[in-house]
Each structure stands twice: as structure tokens, then as C-alpha cells.
Amino acid sequence: MTERQRRFTAARTALTLFTALGSLAGTALVGAAPASGVPGGRIAPGVTYEQFDIQGAQGTAHGHLLRVDLTDPHVTLDLLYPGQVAARDTVSRLADTRGAVAGVNGDFFNITETQHPGVEVTGASVGPAVASGRTLKAAVPNGQRFGPALPPGTSTEDVLGMGVDRRARLDDLALTGSVRTATGNFGLGGLNQYALPVNSVGAFTADWGSVSRVRATCGTDTNRAAPCSTDTHEVTIKGGRVVATADTPGRGAIEAGTTVLVGREAGAQELRKLATGQPVKVRHRLVAADSKIPYRFALGGYPVLAGGQPLAGLDDRTAAVRSAVGIGDGGRQVLLFSLDGGAAYKGLTIAEIADTMRELGSVDAFSLDGGGSSTLVARAPGAAGVTVRNHPSGGAERAVPNGIGVFTTP
Structure with a gap:
């Protein structure tokens, strides 16, 4: 079982x-x-x-x-x-x-932001997404989802997908990732998602698009309507090094090969330790709970x-x-x-x-x-x-x- x-x-x-x-x-x-x-x-x-x-x-x-x-x-x-x-x-x-x-x-998606006036609606989906064998995003916390209440025993990480074996199946896809620096390592809490867990760091890539990344720091793991965090930080990584930092998440297209790290609370504190020019390596992947067969596509x-x-x-x-x-x-x-x-x-x-x-x-x-x-x-x-x-x-x-x-x- x-x-x-x-x-x-x-x-x-x-x-x-x-x-x-x-x-x-x-x-x-x-x-x-x-x-x-x-x-x-x-x-x-x-x-x-x-x-x-x-x-x-x-x-x-x-x-x-x-x-x-x-x-x-x-x-x-x-x-x-x-x-x-x-x-x-x-x-x-x-x-x-x-x-x-x-x-x-x-999938269900971030359809409105009436609870956070002035914050741009992302339109991004709730759960993980894989297209043509390539990971696009991970799941938001359960309390940040849009849609009806989840049945007992389910979560935002639940997916339906088809493997490269051409068989469809139900599964869970959880994000595993890390940010490695010369001064220390820390975990990654999100990938191209409209809501990050409290105290975490999320990665945004060119797959995200040009929409503002502010929404990722709003709400909590249990309350989508909770206020946006006032303790945030953003770091841009290109060519394996920090090229820019900011106190608030930005917007605009992200170049191919570039990763923008957005942190809130304890995650923001970790990002403030990174200085321009410092080497940084970001890794992330989705791990299936059941299938050992790679997915051709999956959605939440x-x-x-x-x-x-x-x-x-x-x-x-x-x-x-x-x-x-x-x-x-x-x-x-x-x-x-x-x-x-x-x-x-x-x-x-x-x-x-x-x-x-x-x-x-x-x-x-x-x-x-x-x-x-x-x-x-x-x-x-x-x-x-x-x-x-x-x-x-x-x-x-x-x-x-x-x-x-x-x-x-x-």
C-alpha cells in the first residue's frame, strides 16, 4: 500500500x-x-x-x-x-x-485579490504543474488555495498526470530544493507559486512570467486573507552569482537562466546575508510520492x-x-x-x-x-x-x- x-x-x-x-x-x-x-x-x-x-x-x-x-x-x-x-x-x-x-x-487558480487591495492578481494555479516533462511550478500551502474545501487526506500537492510510460495516474508531487552559498545552505520553500510558506524562500524563473511577485508574501499557511508580510527580501541570481538585491519583491520578465529568490520573515533574513557578486547555487525538483516513472505532464x-x-x-x-x-x-x-x-x-x-x-x-x-x-x-x-x-x-x-x-x- x-x-x-x-x-x-x-x-x-x-x-x-x-x-x-x-x-x-x-x-x-x-x-x-x-x-x-x-x-x-x-x-x-x-x-x-x-x-x-x-x-x-x-x-x-x-x-x-x-x-x-x-x-x-x-x-x-x-x-x-x-x-x-x-x-x-x-x-x-x-x-x-x-x-x-x-x-x-x-487546476483551480488565484482568481481574485479582494483581500489584498493593490496586490496584483497572478492568475497562477494552485497545485504543481509539469508540461512536456518539464517542471513549471510547485504547490501553494493548503490554506492558500482557491476552491472548495479539500477532502480529508488530500492536499494541494495532489496531482493527476501521465508518465512517460503513457499511463495516467494519481500521485503527490512535493518540492525539494536548496540554496547553497559559501556561508551556509538553506531550504527552498517554493517554485513559481503565488503563495510561499511563512518563513520560507521561493524561487521564480522565466517560466513565471512578468506578473508581480508581491502576492507570494501575502497570507499565511492557514489563512489566505492574512495581511502581506512586512519582512521581505529579494535576490536575483544570474550566472551562479548574486547580481541584484531589493527589500521588496519586484515584477517584470525574468531572463532565461536567471533565478529570483523571494524570502519572507526568516527566509528574508537568510537572503539579506547574500551580497552582490556572491556565488549561489539553487536546486529544485518535484518528488513523486508513489510513481518512479517520470511525468510527461501533471496538474493539480x-x-x-x-x-x-x-x-x-x-x-x-x-x-x-x-x-x-x-x-x-x-x-x-x-x-x-x-x-x-x-x-x-x-x-x-x-x-x-x-x-x-x-x-x-x-x-x-x-x-x-x-x-x-x-x-x-x-x-x-x-x-x-x-x-x-x-x-x-x-x-x-x-x-x-x-x-x-x-x-x-x-
């Missing part, structure tokens, strides 16, 4: 079996009901699209589903993102820019189904438009799912999402961002670009930080 399986088992034991299973009653797939005017069927080799009604506790929801067969050597998955961690774009533009044949929105969210069983403590009261991804057949089958946000339809609770994904054939399932972010796109055979298959609840596509793209080769 893996560490994450032990966590889920402990969480289930902590709650009654009645709570874990009773929350799933009431959902049922009731057959195809083409409301969007777009027919279902084969999108590309190994990729099919379908839509159907789902009877939930609060009324009829409408689901849009992409089935991806990873046993087909001509189909694969990768992260969709705008080229910068702190940037956003619509799923359809992200898919068309990369040449994806289909996709769905991804949270699990709702593991080993064919729903996680304990899933919300069974709040219905909303949602997106999710399911895994079956030992990681060879992936189901990308999004609800329709049209006025004619209701949403589903997280517990109902877990039930629905299991009914569709998933053994493991993972919740993605929902509400106005929920978007599923697919390209009709012979078309030049993708079309949005569901109706986003905001009336138009929302710009998001990332998503899951489906790619095919001849």
Missing part, C-alpha cells in the same frame, strides 16, 4: 461508512440528449466524444465526455498552458495554439475516487458546474468530463461527481476547477480548430491557467 493509499484509508476510517456511501445516492446516467447541437462520435484515433443527461439530487445535469484510449500509439496527453505560469487564456485558444484535438480546463486539483471507492467526506450538498478527469484500465483509459453550464441544467455535488465518474468506468477520478472555468473543447474531423462543446456557466469561456490537452499524430 502506498503512502497516499494509507492516507485515504485512514480518512475513510475516520468517518462512517454511511457517510462515505450515502452521499453518492441519487445520480444516474439517463442516456444521450444532444443539447449543444454538436454530434458525438469519433474525434480522432483513440478519442471519442459523447454527451448525456445525469439525474442528480437537485435536478437534471448534462455531461460532456471525452474518452481517450492511450493504448492507441497515435494519441497522447499533455498540459495546456499559455507559456507562463502567471498567465491565463481560454481552453479553446490554448488547444488551438498547441494543435490539440480536444481538451478540458485544469484533488482526488474524489481512489481504487474504485469514493473518498470519505466528499461534499454532498453543494451542487455546481464542475469538471473532472477519470482513469480506468490501469491508466490506459482517460475520461475528460465537464458539466454543461446552460440555464436548462443543474450542477452536481462533488459526491455526485465521484459517483458519475465511477459509473462511466473510472477507477480513480480527480476534480478539476469548476463554475465558470468548466470548459470542454473538441475538434470535429476535418475542422481547422476546436469548438466548445459545453455551455460555460458565465456565458463565455473564462481564461484559465492550464488544462489537459489531447494530441494525435498521423
Whole structure:
């Protein structure tokens, strides 16, 4: 049994079996009901699209589903993102820019800063992100996440990803890193993330983008709304040496090969020891809790189904438009799912999402961002670009930080 399986088992034991299973009653797939005017069927080799009604506790929801067969050597998955961690774009533009044949929105993200007036919104995602085998970012502290409450036993480090073995899986990706200097070494607490742990140092690279780094020093590990730290320091490393220092985090594009270190509280105190010209070596990587197979892509969210069983403590009261991804057949089958946000339809609770994904054939399932972010796109055979298959609840596509793209080769 893996560490994450032990966590889920402990969480289930902590709650009654009645709570874990009773929350799933009431959902049922009731057959195809083409409301969007777009027919279902084969999108590309190994990729099919379908839509159907789902009877939930609060009324009829409408689901849009992409089935991806990873046993087909001509189909694969990768992260969709705008080229910068702190940037956003619509799923359809992200898919068309990369040449994806289909996709769905991804992780929850830093969508607003009403609690920190004057602080620039980063738009960066909550969890870790890996694109085309390259690490982009690590996870913010649990208390700094945007989105619904996490189920027991889960964290912002939870990911869904696909390894270089072309199998999808659930896992945890934790950051490990260090800053080494001639006068001493200290750990790294963040990588290209909109919130750093209290008393830590975070690294920002060219992957971050040009957005202000101030937000990284706001809030605490348990309270996203807590004030921004007044004890901060920033150091720029280029060519293995300190080239600039500042008392407050800055903004603007970071050159390739350059790392900006941002510290708060005790982390700021460590950075103040570094002088211009001093040699510094920064190392960082994401470490998987379970898989020894490197990831081709990974993104954050949270699990709702593991080993064919729903996680304990899933919300069974709040219905909303949602997106999710399911895994079956030992990681060879992936189901990308999004609800329709049209006025004619209701949403589903997280517990109902877990039930629905299991009914569709998933053994493991993972919740993605929902509400106005929920978007599923697919390209009709012979078309030049993708079309949005569901109706986003905001009336138009929302710009998001990332998503899951489906790619095919001849």
C-alpha cells in the first residue's frame, strides 16, 4: 500500500461508512440528449466524444465526455498552458495554439485579490504543474488555495498526470530544493507559486512570467486573507552569482537562466546575508510520492475516487458546474468530463461527481476547477480548430491557467 493509499484509508476510517456511501445516492446516467447541437462520435484515433443527461439530487445535469484510449500509439496527453505560469487564456485558444484535438480546463487558480487591495492578481494555479516533462511550478500551502474545501487526506500537492510510460495516474508531487552559498545552505520553500510558506524562500524563473511577485508574501499557511508580510527580501541570481538585491519583491520578465529568490520573515533574513557578486547555487525538483516513472505532464486539483471507492467526506450538498478527469484500465483509459453550464441544467455535488465518474468506468477520478472555468473543447474531423462543446456557466469561456490537452499524430 502506498503512502497516499494509507492516507485515504485512514480518512475513510475516520468517518462512517454511511457517510462515505450515502452521499453518492441519487445520480444516474439517463442516456444521450444532444443539447449543444454538436454530434458525438469519433474525434480522432483513440478519442471519442459523447454527451448525456445525469439525474442528480437537485435536478437534471448534462455531461460532456471525452474518452481517450492511450493504448492507441497515435494519441497522447499533455498540459495546456499559455507559456507562463502567471498567465491565463481560454481552453479553446490554448488547444488551438498547441494543435490539440480536444481538451478540458485544469487546476483551480488565484482568481481574485479582494483581500489584498493593490496586490496584483497572478492568475497562477494552485497545485504543481509539469508540461512536456518539464517542471513549471510547485504547490501553494493548503490554506492558500482557491476552491472548495479539500477532502480529508488530500492536499494541494495532489496531482493527476501521465508518465512517460503513457499511463495516467494519481500521485503527490512535493518540492525539494536548496540554496547553497559559501556561508551556509538553506531550504527552498517554493517554485513559481503565488503563495510561499511563512518563513520560507521561493524561487521564480522565466517560466513565471512578468506578473508581480508581491502576492507570494501575502497570507499565511492557514489563512489566505492574512495581511502581506512586512519582512521581505529579494535576490536575483544570474550566472551562479548574486547580481541584484531589493527589500521588496519586484515584477517584470525574468531572463532565461536567471533565478529570483523571494524570502519572507526568516527566509528574508537568510537572503539579506547574500551580497552582490556572491556565488549561489539553487536546486529544485518535484518528488513523486508513489510513481518512479517520470511525468510527461501533471496538474493539480484533488482526488474524489481512489481504487474504485469514493473518498470519505466528499461534499454532498453543494451542487455546481464542475469538471473532472477519470482513469480506468490501469491508466490506459482517460475520461475528460465537464458539466454543461446552460440555464436548462443543474450542477452536481462533488459526491455526485465521484459517483458519475465511477459509473462511466473510472477507477480513480480527480476534480478539476469548476463554475465558470468548466470548459470542454473538441475538434470535429476535418475542422481547422476546436469548438466548445459545453455551455460555460458565465456565458463565455473564462481564461484559465492550464488544462489537459489531447494530441494525435498521423
